[in-house]
Amino acid sequence: xxTHDLRPGQLxxxxxxxxxxxxxxxxxxxxxxxxVFLVDxxxxxxxxxxxxxxxxxxxxxxxxxxxxxDHAFGxxxxxxxxxxxxxxxxxxxxxSRGIDAYAAKILKLAYRVGWEDLPFKVKFLxxxxxxxxxxxxxxxxxxxxxxxxxxxxxxxDWQGKPFAISGDGSPTAATARLFHGCDLLVHETxxxxxxxxxxxxxxxxxxxxxxxGAKRLALIHLSRRFRSQAxxxxxxxxxxxxxxxxxxxxQTVTL
Ligand SMILES: [Zn+2]
Ligand SMILES: [Zn+2]
Numbered sequence: 001x002x003t004h005d006l007r008p009g010q011l012x013x014x015x016x017x018x019x020x021x022x023x024x025x026x027x028x029x030x031x032x033x034x035x036v037f038l039v040d041x042x043x044x045x046x047x048x049x050x051x052x053x054x055x056x057x058x059x060x061x062x063x064x065x066x067x068x069x070d071h072a073f074g075x076x077x078x079x080x081x082x083x084x085x086x087x088x089x090x091x092x093x094x095x096s097r098g099i100d101a102y103a104a105k106i107l108k109l110a111y112r113v114g115w116e117d118l119p120f121k122v123k124f125l126x127x128x129x130x131x132x133x134x135x136x137x138x139x140x141x142x143x144x145x146x147x148x149x150x151x152x153x154x155x156x157d158w159q160g161k162p163f164a165i166s167g168d169g170s171p172t173a174a175t176a177r178l179f180h181g182c183d184l185l186v187h188e189t190x191x192x193x194x195x196x197x198x199x200x201x202x203x204x205x206x207x208x209x210x211x212x213g214a215k216r217l218a219l220i221h222l223s224r225r226f227r228s229q230a231x232x233x234x235x236x237x238x239x240x241x242x243x244x245x246x247x248x249x250x251q252t253v254t255l
Contacts, residue, residue: 003055006032019070035060056085061092065167066151076110143178145169188221
């Protein structure tokens with residue numbers, strides 16, 4: 001029984017904001033590919049997830065691109081509410097090396113509980129640059145961006161419709177290779193011009209997305225100081241054959 005309105009091949013942006021935006025929730029995306037993945041789970045995300053997936057069994061896996069609060073600190077609340085709502089199914093958590101210890105630590109800090117207290121099992125899959133993971137018919141591969149902590153951009157290969165999500169950080173040769181041939185690229189675009197080299201800039205992202213053949217480019221994680229101008233600025237750098245859009249929180253896109 002389907003207990004949510006997402007169909008396989010649909011992505012929903014729960015949030016599209018940066019870490020400290022007062023209007024937009026953190027960047028987090030539900031990806032329904034048969035199995036339902038949650039990509040990133042920042043501190044503002046849990047209520048949005050509970051509204052989108054009221055059934056505590058509906059989520060299959062969480063992928064954390066990196067260990068910053070706006071991408072990971074919602075996880076303890078999500079796990080705790082699964083417990084309260086009677087989840088029984090295994091939950092898979094995917095992240096780079098050390099994700100298991102990190103998740104245990106934030107769960108303990110938040111609510112003083114450990115894995116043994118939860119009535120459902122949690123399984124960890126370790127992502128690494130250049131590694132491929134297979135999960136219920138979906139292939140996930142990873143590459144490292146430029147960010148202060150290890151951030152692994154992720155590519156999903158599903159039914160011949162590859163797409164990718166950058167997480168945070170400016171593009172690298174490795175992430176560009178990962179994104180090559182993706183129809184849809186969801187990329188952080190924190191800034192217009194580069195003033196923080198550990199975040200991506202609008203012209204840099206558009207240039208890179210065009211070079212890897214993306215047909216659709218979704219700009220997310222825009223700085224709260226820049227996002228109102230980003231649409232107009234993007235027009236200046238537009239490329240033929242590539243649609244650039246700024247998804248709204250709650251927006252659904254189809255692969
Ligand atoms: Zn972030
Ligand atoms: Zn970050």
